[in-house]
Amino acid sequence: MFYETVRLALQAIMRNLLRSFLTVLGIVIGVAAVIALVTVGQGSTDQVEADVTALGTNLLMIKPGQASQGPGSTTGSAASLTLKDVDAIESEIARVRVAAPTSARSMTAIYGNENHATSVTGTDNRYLVARDWEVALGRSFYDSELRAGAAACIIGDTIRAELFGNGDPLGAAIRLKQISCRVIGVLEARGASSFGTDQDDLILLPIRTFQRRIAGNQDVDLIYAAVKENASTEKAKADIERLMRERRRISAGEEDDFNVFDMKQISSMLTGITTVLTSLLSAVAAVSLFVGGIGIMNIMLVSVTERTREIGIRLAVGATEGQVLLQFLVESIVLSLIGGLIGIILGLGLALIGVRILAVPFAPDPTLIGVAFLFSAVVGVVFGYFPARRAARLDPIEALRHQ
Amino acid sequence: MTERVSKKNTEDPQAAPLIHLEGVSKIYGQGEAKVYALRGIDLVIQSGEFAAIMGPSGSGKSTAMNIIGCLDTPTEGHYRFGGVEVGGLGRDQRALLRRNFLGFVFQGYNLLARTSALDNVELPLIYKGVPAAKRKSMALEALAKVGLAGRESHDPSQLSGGQQQRVAIARAIVTRPDVILADEPTGNLDSARGEEIMDLLTALNRDEGITIIMVTHEPDMAEYADRLIRFVDGRVESDVQNPVRN
Numbered sequence: 286m287f288y289e290t291v292r293l294a295l296q297a298i299m300r301n302l303l304r305s306f307l308t309v310l311g312i313v314i315g316v317a318a319v320i321a322l323v324t325v326g327q328g329s330t331d332q333v334e335a336d337v338t339a340l341g342t343n344l345l346m347i348k349p350g351q352a353s354q355g356p357g358s359t360t361g362s363a364a365s366l367t368l369k370d371v372d373a374i375e376s377e378i379a380r381v382r383v384a385a386p387t388s389a390r391s392m393t394a395i396y397g398n399e400n401h402a403t404s405v406t407g408t409d410n411r412y413l414v415a416r417d418w419e420v421a422l423g424r425s426f427y428d429s430e431l432r433a434g435a436a437a438c439i440i441g442d443t444i445r446a447e448l449f450g451n452g453d454p455l456g457a458a459i460r461l462k463q464i465s466c467r468v469i470g471v472l473e474a475r476g477a478s479s480f481g482t483d484q485d486d487l488i489l490l491p492i493r494t495f496q497r498r499i500a501g502n503q504d505v506d507l508i509y510a511a512v513k514e515n516a517s518t519e520k521a522k523a524d525i526e527r528l529m530r531e532r533r534r535i536s537a538g539e540e541d542d543f544n545v546f547d548m549k550q551i552s553s554m555l556t557g558i559t560t561v562l563t564s565l566l567s568a569v570a571a572v573s574l575f576v577g578g579i580g581i582m583n584i585m586l587v588s589v590t591e592r593t594r595e596i597g598i599r600l601a602v603g604a605t606e607g608q609v610l611l612q613f614l615v616e617s618i619v620l621s622l623i624g625g626l627i628g629i630i631l632g633l634g635l636a637l638i639g640v641r642i643l644a645v646p647f648a649p650d651p652t653l654i655g656v657a658f659l660f661s662a663v664v665g666v667v668f669g670y671f672p673a674r675r676a677a678r679l680d681p682i683e684a685l686r687h688q
Numbered sequence: 689m690t691e692r693v694s695k696k697n698t699e700d701p702q703a704a705p706l707i708h709l710e711g712v713s714k715i716y717g718q719g720e721a722k723v724y725a726l727r728g729i730d731l732v733i734q735s736g737e738f739a740a741i742m743g744p745s746g747s748g749k750s751t752a753m754n755i756i757g758c759l760d761t762p763t764e765g766h767y768r769f770g771g772v773e774v775g776g777l778g779r780d781q782r783a784l785l786r787r788n789f790l791g792f793v794f795q796g797y798n799l800l801a802r803t804s805a806l807d808n809v810e811l812p813l814i815y816k817g818v819p820a821a822k823r824k825s826m827a828l829e830a831l832a833k834v835g836l837a838g839r840e841s842h843d844p845s846q847l848s849g850g851q852q853q854r855v856a857i858a859r860a861i862v863t864r865p866d867v868i869l870a871d872e873p874t875g876n877l878d879s880a881r882g883e884e885i886m887d888l889l890t891a892l893n894r895d896e897g898i899t900i901i902m903v904t905h906e907p908d909m910a911e912y913a914d915r916l917i918r919f920v921d922g923r924v925e926s927d928v929q930n931p932v933r934n
Contacts (some may be wrong), residue, residue, distance in 0.1 A: 296803075448874070502775075594798070595801075598798050598799075599811070600783065601757075601786065602787065602792070602811055602812040602815065603783050603784065603786040603788070603816070604815045605780040605783045605784070605815070606780055606783075607817055682760055
């Protein structure tokens with residue numbers, strides 16, 4: 286009986302194919318929009334998470350200054366960090382695998398006729414360890430270079446491309462303002478981060494070289510601390526905060542004059558934004574689904590009126606109210622399920638185009654697809670019930686007389 | 689004719705008449721606008737009869753047919769079908785009576801458009817819950833009985849009026865009903881086609897023992913029946929055995 290009902294419904298739908306298609310268009314657009322938006326949104330979230338993982342989710346950043354300042358803000362009036370702080374963090378906190386000092390300035394790098402504005406960072410080999418970054422070409426700093434403050438530099442892949450093109454950068458001398466430094470290595474390419482910046486656009490110098498010849502002080506702007514594999518980032522952060530308060534002689538009750546940033550915080554903030562945007566857009570798309578449901582109800586009502594005589598015949602030959610109700614209900618459910626199915630396929634297609642354009646991973650969510658399918662069925666039931674009940678309650682005599 | 693009636697009745701002499709209307713009235717509207725479609729009809733039709741109902745428009749014959757066909761219920765009086773009081777039954781119970789014991793043939797055929805003859809004939813069986821294979825063989829058998837073997841895949845639009853009415857008759861008999869209610873079955877047909885339909889109904893009455901109640905305007909067609917019931921103004925004016933056939 287159920288199979289029969291579905292077959293009858295399909296027959297009725299096929300009898301008026303164009304109208305059936307127009308009827309389900311609302312559902313198709315609604316489902317497609319939800320699927321496409323959520324899938325692309327999920328892809329963006331995944332991309333952000335992947336970027337943050339690439340940067341190191343176990344990476345903490347320590348900066349002097351007040352808590353209200355973000356990771357990109359300039360150092361306030363608070364005392365700067367020192368190389369001793371770096372060594373203390375690394376040696377005294379068991380949860381920290383490695384800590385690296387960095388100080389950076391924006392400068393123009395010149396080689397021959399080429400010049401490129403970039404960020405020059407003073408650091409040491411621990412920076413490469415903390416950020417899991419390999420030297421693709423050449424080598425890292427020798428200890429002697431680090432101790433002596435030699436004019437040797439490791440360049441990012443963007444600098445190599447900008448200044449040297451296809452030429453060999455190793456051994457070449459780059460001019461950075463008043464100093465000339467020899468290229469000893471090229472970092473492996475990392476591409477753009479989810480923050481939108483080009484990670485390969487940098488030049489690394491030994492920290493002592495940077496302090497003496499560029500900054501003219503003993504400051505460390507930012508310390509990277511990589512937390513050990515199985516250690517808790519939260520606990521490591523607390524350890525660092527405790528140590529730093531002690532070293533900077535901050536008494537109990539006083540606020541920190543430094544900040545420890547957790548990459549996870551930054552990542553969850555970014556994915557949070559994506560999630561909010563995705564759900565807002567999806568809500569708009571859901572309205573389209575609702576409108577689509579009203580479209581189905583409208584057409585089913587027209588269909589009931591049009592088929593009054595047919596309903597009369599069915600009732601006369603002995604169909605019960607329930608059987609007629611079921612027939613029309615199944616018809617609207619089948620109709621909206623077909624709409625849902627087309628919408629899912631269309632939505633995935635659009636998502637595929639979307640992720641290509643945004644260069645994020647394609648991550649279709651089976652749960653979402655299931656929910657979309659189920660939701661179309663629910664739309665069919667909710668908006669099909671009223672017309673179906675009207676059909677079932679028709680008076681057979683009146684219905685048979687209907688022209 | 690008496691033989692046929694008695695043949696059925698001898699199985700159970702105490703059996704209630706198949707169709708029994710007692711003081712049946714049908715009133716439409718209320719108060720000032722009250723319209724009597726039927727004014728206290730008494731009518732007994734035994735199993736195996738072939739009765740023709742005649743009368744002018746508005747005489748109540750269609751209303752009587754709707755009540756007999758369990759599509760409608762009397763406002764006053766009693767209608768018993770095989771001893772069962774129909775007036776007390778709900779819509780679905782009356783649908784079950786129609787499904788199991790009654791077959792309808794209409795003036796306008798009332799076939800489902802764009803649906804093959806076979807599917808049209810199978811329709812009542814679908815609601816009875818007959819499995820597909822059995823349904824098909826029963827429908828083919830019914831179509832063969834009305835002389836339409838080989839036409840089962842035709843749509844109503846591909847069939848002549850006479851053929852469409854045969855499909856409708858096949859749909860009426862496929863459930864092996866006790867009664868066929870035919871409302872002007874020849875009204876849309878020329879006399880030759882009409883006579884063919886009447887011959888078919890007569891044969892079903894004679895060979896299958898199906899009780900037939902037919903409304904008609906045409907005296908020629910009424911001649912096929914054994915009994916002529918004439919309605920005027922919501923009352924039975926005359927009720928006689930057919931002098932021609934008896």
